[in-house]
Amino acid sequence: MRTFWWVAGGVFSAVVVIALARALAGQDWSVVGELAARDSVGLLTASLGAAVAGPVWGMLSWRVILLALGPPVGWIQVLRVFFVGFLAKYVPGKVPGMLAAVKVATANGVTAPRMIISGAVGALVTHLTGLTLGLLAAVQTLGDRGWWLVPAAIPVAVALVRPQWPIAAAFRVLRRPVPDVPDQVVRVSIGWQIASWLVSGVHVWLLAVAMGADPVAALPLCVGGFALATVLGVLAFVVPDGIGVREVALTGALALVLPLPAAVTVAVASRLVTTLGEVVLGGLVMTVVEVVRWRRSAVAADPARR
Template structure:
């Protein structure tokens, strides 16, 4: 038989290969920036880490991992509510690897990563984009819900600074009404010249996602609390400020989308929340340790998923 002529690769294959290389390059950049974040923070707090009992760091690490696992459930619930159900293994791979996008300036990089990775599992790009926005909204609503619920047990100074959240919270729950959300999101999709959502998200998915996110803030707040205890903080006096402080720090940090992982804003809010229960210098060390630990956990979970994905391929 005559040999078949070898022509140029089809355009579709070229684009697919280019996207694969782009994803790899983006992953390398995100990993590098995450490592830089760890190095900078660790050098700043190395001396203080030496006086923190190992058991408190170990306990904080456990709650940090549990908090991220609960956050994964938020993502899965919202995705299912938008009409795309993925298995736990695939969801974990997309979610935890995409979290490295937080370390690239601009809060949208995690969303972009989820959009690209979701394509391989038939998740519509518009659903992935909307999911990223919804996750940020639910994160904020849940953060303020937790803060308002625990406000009676925080310091008077913290209550004085954030009393207005009690007025804001009802408005937020009105804003996430499914009918209103559906109209707003589809309007934005039309402006972006995209097709409407496959199906409207319902109250059940929104409330379940909010409940999972509240649990996430509680678990991550306990992570902070164990670090506070390790630095001689009063266990009773600092419990509520640790949880409220982290929930508000992360919620307000999301507004600083131009900074990697809300750098600076999150730390400042957490220090402010803890300063009434401990010296400001110690509260600053807590914020830095927590940020370093969170970055390590992000790298650990993303690394585990990359290994699992490579073995399963």
């Protein structure tokens, strides 16, 4: 059985690598040339840096929930569990990635129920904060007519004051037992996730500035627009990774500070930058994790090296 799982892990790893290569090959790389022609290589590089950094804060948001649901889990185990699922989303179909994430989790001391509950609560935090930050873009888009969107921020306000309420409501809708997650843990998770959205949204802002947008006017629009567009893309689960949905929503927001062709360029470049950033981040983290695990195994097997 151990040999079977070893072979299965190798096959799945190869599938993930192929899926990542296809994801990168399927991007519109012509936007790089368009940005380079504007002498914006520095902004493009900084945008990639923001895209790499953003998910790190998202991982921290999920980690505090995971740790609250059971015994301590070491950093190496947390990183391995999170980033396997992070990269597995590029594999066609949701089931293989979910099964792989659960299998890796159980192999690293995280039970399947704990993994599923932490993922569900984390997704709720991600969507609520993303939609709330999206109000920045929506209000700017609608101007004086956007006042009616203010109530949309109530769920996050409620989550900060009484974190168990939205969690309990969501799990009751799913007809699942309500998890016992301390209020302070949810508040910390919300804080990390908001930081993740802000850092990630900066990558769109840098691309928009590179295309000629006013830096001051574009900042809240880009941050909020990216958060809203990403959540809408995720909720459109019938579309793989929200492809198309995210670009349309983001283009609509960017069109307020850029001509439509430039807004489309930024939206397409955003997909390229975030995909490349996720591949770079995931690849680096998994490489470091496996090197650390290999060294620990070598030390454990050779008492003379202790």
